[in-house]
Amino acid sequence: MELLLQQILSGLATGAIYACMALAVVMIYQSIGHLNFAQGEMATFSTFVAWQLITWGFPYWAAFALTVALSFAGGVLIERVVFRPLKDAPALSHIVVFIGLLAIFNNASGFVWDFTIKTFPSPFGQGPMFGAFLNMHQAGMIACTLGMLVLLYLFFSRTRLGLSLRAAAANPESARLVGVRVGWMIALGWGLASAIGAVAGMLIAPGVFLEPNMMLGVLLYGFAGAVVGGLTSPIGAVAGGLIVGVMENLAGTYVPVVGSELKLTIALSLIILILIFKPSGLFGKTLAKRV
Amino acid sequence: MTALLSVHGLTASYGEGQVLAGLDFEVQRGGVTVLLGANGAGKTTTLRAICGMVRREGSIIFDGKPIQNLSTEGVVRLGVAHVPDGRGTFTQLTVDENLQLGAITRRGRKEIEHDIERCFGYFPVLKERRSQQAGTLSGGEQQMLAVARALMLRPKLMLLDEPSFGLAPMIVKQIFDIFRTLNASTSMSMLIVEQNAALALELADHAYLLETGRVVFAGRPDDIRNDPALRRSYLGY
Amino acid sequence: MAIERVSAILFLLAAIAAPMLLSGFFIFQVTMLLVYAIAIMGLNLLTGFNGQFSLGHSAFYAIGAYAAAILMDKFGIGYLWTLPLAGLICFAVGFLFGFPALRLEGTYLALATFGLAVATPQILKLTPLEHWTGGVQGVFVAKPNAAMGLPLTADQWLYYLTLSVFILLYILARNLIGSRTGRALLAIRENPIAAQSMGINVSLYKTLTFGVSAAYTGVAGALGAIVIQFVAPDSFGFMLSVTFLVGLVVGGIAWLPGALIGAAFILFVPNFAEEISKGLSGAAYGVIMILLMYVMPSGAGGIVQSALRAVRAR
Numbered sequence: 001m002e003l004l005l006q007q008i009l010s011g012l013a014t015g016a017i018y019a020c021m022a023l024a025v026v027m028i029y030q031s032i033g034h035l036n037f038a039q040g041e042m043a044t045f046s047t048f049v050a051w052q053l054i055t056w057g058f059p060y061w062a063a064f065a066l067t068v069a070l071s072f073a074g075g076v077l078i079e080r081v082v083f084r085p086l087k088d089a090p091a092l093s094h095i096v097v098f099i100g101l102l103a104i105f106n107n108a109s110g111f112v113w114d115f116t117i118k119t120f121p122s123p124f125g126q127g128p129m130f131g132a133f134l135n136m137h138q139a140g141m142i143a144c145t146l147g148m149l150v151l152l153y154l155f156f157s158r159t160r161l162g163l164s165l166r167a168a169a170a171n172p173e174s175a176r177l178v179g180v181r182v183g184w185m186i187a188l189g190w191g192l193a194s195a196i197g198a199v200a201g202m203l204i205a206p207g208v209f210l211e212p213n214m215m216l217g218v219l220l221y222g223f224a225g226a227v228v229g230g231l232t233s234p235i236g237a238v239a240g241g242l243i244v245g246v247m248e249n250l251a252g253t254y255v256p257v258v259g260s261e262l263k264l265t266i267a268l269s270l271i272i273l274i275l276i277f278k279p280s281g282l283f284g285k286t287l288a289k290r291v
Numbered sequence: 292m293t294a295l296l297s298v299h300g301l302t303a304s305y306g307e308g309q310v311l312a313g314l315d316f317e318v319q320r321g322g323v324t325v326l327l328g329a330n331g332a333g334k335t336t337t338l339r340a341i342c343g344m345v346r347r348e349g350s351i352i353f354d355g356k357p358i359q360n361l362s363t364e365g366v367v368r369l370g371v372a373h374v375p376d377g378r379g380t381f382t383q384l385t386v387d388e389n390l391q392l393g394a395i396t397r398r399g400r401k402e403i404e405h406d407i408e409r410c411f412g413y414f415p416v417l418k419e420r421r422s423q424q425a426g427t428l429s430g431g432e433q434q435m436l437a438v439a440r441a442l443m444l445r446p447k448l449m450l451l452d453e454p455s456f457g458l459a460p461m462i463v464k465q466i467f468d469i470f471r472t473l474n475a476s477t478s479m480s481m482l483i484v485e486q487n488a489a490l491a492l493e494l495a496d497h498a499y500l501l502e503t504g505r506v507v508f509a510g511r512p513d514d515i516r517n518d519p520a521l522r523r524s525y526l527g528y
Numbered sequence: 529m530a531i532e533r534v535s536a537i538l539f540l541l542a543a544i545a546a547p548m549l550l551s552g553f554f555i556f557q558v559t560m561l562l563v564y565a566i567a568i569m570g571l572n573l574l575t576g577f578n579g580q581f582s583l584g585h586s587a588f589y590a591i592g593a594y595a596a597a598i599l600m601d602k603f604g605i606g607y608l609w610t611l612p613l614a615g616l617i618c619f620a621v622g623f624l625f626g627f628p629a630l631r632l633e634g635t636y637l638a639l640a641t642f643g644l645a646v647a648t649p650q651i652l653k654l655t656p657l658e659h660w661t662g663g664v665q666g667v668f669v670a671k672p673n674a675a676m677g678l679p680l681t682a683d684q685w686l687y688y689l690t691l692s693v694f695i696l697l698y699i700l701a702r703n704l705i706g707s708r709t710g711r712a713l714l715a716i717r718e719n720p721i722a723a724q725s726m727g728i729n730v731s732l733y734k735t736l737t738f739g740v741s742a743a744y745t746g747v748a749g750a751l752g753a754i755v756i757q758f759v760a761p762d763s764f765g766f767m768l769s770v771t772f773l774v775g776l777v778v779g780g781i782a783w784l785p786g787a788l789i790g791a792a793f794i795l796f797v798p799n800f801a802e803e804i805s806k807g808l809s810g811a812a813y814g815v816i817m818i819l820l821m822y823v824m825p826s827g828a829g830g831i832v833q834s835a836l837r838a839v840r841a842r
């Protein structure tokens with residue numbers, strides 16, 4: 001029983017990371033209807049930026065804030081420079097360009113900061129919490145993710161900019177007709193995704209080691225979380241990410257061999273099963289339609 | 292009266308083929324102009340061209356400014372509200388949010404709230420549904436929402452694409468009564484595209500007939516009513 | 529047509545003469561070029577001609593490679609026999625993967641195949657399979673000598689073997705595309721609903737194409753295992769899929785000979801980039817992929833085809 005509880009709690013902690021990645025995935029999916037395969041590598045690059053700032057002597061939270069801001073700007077820039085010319089291009093072009101970005105960011109991380117693994121500090125420390133069920137860093141990750149979700153929720157539901165963003169995502173043509181600058185909303189979606197990804201990277205790096213390929217597997221889990229959550233709802237993405245994290249941990253503990261050695265295959269199977277049997281995800285809104 | 296919108300030599304194309312073959316027409320300040328024509332004549336395309344939703348060429352002067360090179364957002368921000376065919380409802384958002392979006396380019400919370408109340412005055416049914424998902428409204432309610440959303444811009448010019456399409460006669464009458472009220476009580480001008488010619492001509496001060504992307508007749512509503520051939524083909528009696 | 533025939537003959541002459549003119553290491557490289565070209569041809573059948581995306585062809589390549597290695601290592605099967613067997617196994621796996629793929633369009637199929645590529649190395653390392661796969665260590669494969677006492681070095685022999693397989697598979701692909709089946713595949717790519725209403729069994733064609741595409745890539749994997757004499761899980765990661773995709777895009781979508789151009793690109797550009805600085809090859813890939821999408825989404829194939837059109841128009 002105690003083991004179960006512990007596994008669920010630490011599953012929630014890893015799930016918090018997946019939830020962040022899933023949130024980032026959903027931000028871009030809502031804006032342009034595509035999955036950003038470079039999301040993980042962008043997050044890794046951001047994390048390296050944070051590492052560099054910390055190494056230069058910035059206090060942790062200053063480095064954190066600056067990295068989030070830089071990542072936001074970087075995301076906006078990528079949309080403006082790289083994706084805007086492609087807006088009417090076929091899906092294959094989008095996928096190829098995402099993969100191109102992935103290769104560029106992966107290499108850029110290795111090129112600038114080399115391929116040796118690096119340690120990354122946690123602002124929360126590694127001490128035990130809740131009677132050793134979680135360590136401080138894990139509790140901090142969960143708190144950060146939930147905090148981010150609340151902020152996003154407030155942004156989307158309470159601000160006019162958030163409303164414009166939702167309108168542009170849901171119905172770009174009508175959004176233009178009320179004067180929403182849809183192009184900029186898409187760029188804003190990229191900026192948000194990139195900033196959220198940076199947070200995910202900085203949260204995960206203390207638990208693993210920082211290296212250019214840190215996020216590839218995490219991204220697959222992020223996709224799984226987003227797909228479970230329905231790809232269109234930020235709350236669904238977070239719930240999906242947490243569910244995937246808990247499932248992964250429980251499988252690792254209770255399913256021999258498969259659970260511990262085939263974690264990525266579990267994520268893969270989950271993605272395929274959900275896409276086939278419940279494409280709107282567990283939390284995706286199905287619109288009540290009236291004919 | 293002077294022209295609020297004047298269009299010269301307007302052409303538009305979807306990809307290859309040209310759909311409009313050089314249109315000339317005007318909308319007077321405070322006036323109501325109606326575009327009539329059979330299906331496929333290019334009426335919708337004309338409205339879309341004014342708003343920059345299709346590739347267009349020619350001169351479009353709105354309120355003294357050339358707008359033929361502006362983006363859709365840019366045209367809208369000058370005060371042109373477009374009620375598109377298909378109504379353009381944000382189906383996943385609530386009625387309230389749809390109305391808020393209509394005023395997204397404006398400042399002043401108080402005034403916007405006030406205008407929302409005014410819209411609810413015109414269309415009380417929207418008030419009852421204000422926190423409902425807009426996609427769950429009936430066709431008539433969605434058309435009212437589309438008109439209300441356009442009004443939220445406080446436009447100088449409203450473009451209406453077949454506002455009576457697919458609606459019960461009762462609702463059509465209700466909506467056109469409101470157009471009449473609006474036209475009488477505000478300085479807003481309207482460019483209306485309609486299949487229901489009789490109804491639209493009652494409201495209009497100018498009318499244009501379109502055939503395959505060309506203006507084939509321009510004049511006053513009475514000119515159509517008094518011309519036996521035009522009356523037969525457009526009014527059906 | 530004349531131009532195509534002449535270029536085919538020139539290619540054949542050059543390909544046959546190549547080992548006489550090149551040193552050992554270059555022969556190895558050109559052999560790998562042909563191996564990659566086969567894999568890219570497989571991907572092209574699926575993506576270029578049938579419009580289904582795959583970021584997971586590294587998985588089929590891996591299955592082909594491991595099938596060949598294990599069949600030789602554990603079952604003592606001759607290396608020549610491993611090629612059709614690897615092709616069959618990959619056909620079956622690809623065909624099966626084609627079923628869920630039927631329900632997934634565009635980006636979603638890319639996602640599912642991305643997952644497949646990311647998960648593959650982990651599956652290859654699975655402990656219960658270690659007896660067969662050698663776990664992280666992988667499997668070594670002996671280098672075959674020239675058959676029938678031909679006076680060739682082992683490298684030259686492998687080169688000619690790979691060349692023959694390439695030519696065989698190229699002709700098969702060409703005939704397939706020129707046939708009614710090929711037209712059905714293109715119709716499905718352009719408009720699946722219209723294709724369905726024309727009486728084309730869309731599901732069957734799509735799953736079969738997945739199978740055939742996987743089989744091509746699997747044969748390439750088997751040849752690759754024999755040529756490199758070694759298979760290990762981490763050489764079959766997601767980056768290999770990226771490499772195939774680069775080859776496809778550079779060579780030209782829906783243009784078969786492009787496979788050779790794409791393969792040359794993915795073989796030589798990384799070397800060149802690495803010479804300038806370590807870790808630049810991925811960035812070079814990335815930049816070139818993105819630029820191609822802007823200026824020439826149809827790749828080398830597009831350039832060649834428009835040049836041919838220009839020549840004919842005169």
Ligand SMILES: Nc1ncnc2c1ncn2[C@@H]1O[C@H](COP(=O)(O)OP(=O)(O)O)[C@@H](O)[C@H]1O
Pocket residue numbers: 305310328329330331332333334335336337
């Ligand atoms: N999206 C489009 N793509 C291509 N052609 C179009 C499109 N929309 C309309 N058309 C063509 O443009 C012409 C005018 O259409 P439209 O402006 O919708 O006419 P109306 O509104 O008067 O019925 C028609 O011939 C129609 O087929």
Ligand SMILES: [Mg+2]
Pocket residue numbers: 334335336376
């Ligand atoms: Mg119309």
